[in-house]
Structures are given as C-alpha cells and as structure tokens.
Amino acid sequence: GAGVSQTPSNKVTEKGKYVELRCDPISGHTALYWYRQSLGQGPEFLIYFQGTGAADDSGLPNDRFFAVRPEGSVSTLKIQRTERGDSAVYLCASSANRGETQYFGPGTRLLVL
C-alpha cells in the first residue's frame, strides 16, 4: 500500500519567508511525528500528534515553528520568518498507534538562502 508521502520534496526559500511542509501519513495511522535532520546528524524529534492533538511538542526549537493536524490525517509543519539555520531535511513518520513501528516519508529538503 501507499507509504508516508511528503511534499514538496525540495523547498528553497529566502531568509524571513514563511514555509509550509506537508505530510500524508499511511491511511489509518493515528500517530504522526515530525523530525528534523541536519547534515551528518541523526534525526531530531520535533512534535508528535495522536489524532488531531499535539501530544508532545517539546522538540519544536522556538515559536517560529508550528504544526497542525486538523482532521487527524494530513499534517502541516509551518515555519515563520525562516532563518538559514532552519535548513535541513524535515522528516515525517506515522505509526498505527502509539508505541508501534514508525514508518518514515522521504523527507522535505529545506534550504533557506
């Protein structure tokens, strides 16, 4: 069946601009996670949704980052006033439920000039 999909696959923007990154989880998966991976590093946790609510947003680096999942399926990660340090690959993962194996999407590579 279809896996986790993320759009766009690449995004180039200018410092100070607003960006939205989209994640389509595997159908029926209730848990959704966002991670960020900088070059040469492992992914770092940003936020976890169980259904529509953010159950854990402790990994969001500051208030420029926000994520929503209004209908408990698709999620959007929003970054305001982008900075060059936000450049990274943003990964989304979903699992059938909390505590089960997470399946990752291909990621969105964000470059802030």
Add this chain to the structure above:
Amino acid sequence: SQQGEEDPQALSIQEGENATMNCSYKTSINNLQWYRQNSGRGLVHLILIRSNEREKHSGRLRVTLDTSKKSSSLLITASRAADSASYFCATVSGGYNKLIFGAGTRLAVHP
C-alpha cells in the same frame, strides 16, 4: 539533544565480510530500534529490541542489547554492496514512542 552515540562513525568493508556497529545511550529505555538511511532521505526500520530482550535476529541482521552497559550492537553478516547506507540506532523512553537518534554509522561495502 541526541541520546545515542554510534561507533564507529564510518566503516568500510569488502563484500562478504561482517559489519558491526555499536550504539550507546544514556537513560533507561523501553526499546531500541535500528534504522537504515540511503542518500540522506527516508529511513527504513530494520529491527526493534525491547528492554527485556538481549538478542534478536532478522535475516542477516543480529542485534544485541546490554541494558547494564546501556549499549547495543548491530551485526550485518555476509554484507553486500546494497547494504551501503547510514545506520542509526534510536531509543524510545517514556510513553509516546518518540525516537531519540544517534548520529549514525556510515557503512560502505565495496564489491
């Protein structure tokens, strides 16, 4: 901050040899998982070992866990060129299953 530390950072071997990667972590865990990543993009789940397990096998993969030393190892036997990738360990603590990754080991298998 990342909890896991993989060692070595990079590993280069010949096809047919075994590859061993190690992971150390800092706090108590529910389980530890290993992932593979090609070309810096999507991660593929390889194997999960729970805190009450000591060893697990999946095909050519063997994972061990020593909770007293807070360490795990991933062994890939009879490696192939297609095994070339970055390998990450990730720990799960608490109730939400968020993964805490190490920095990874880059494996290169030469034909």
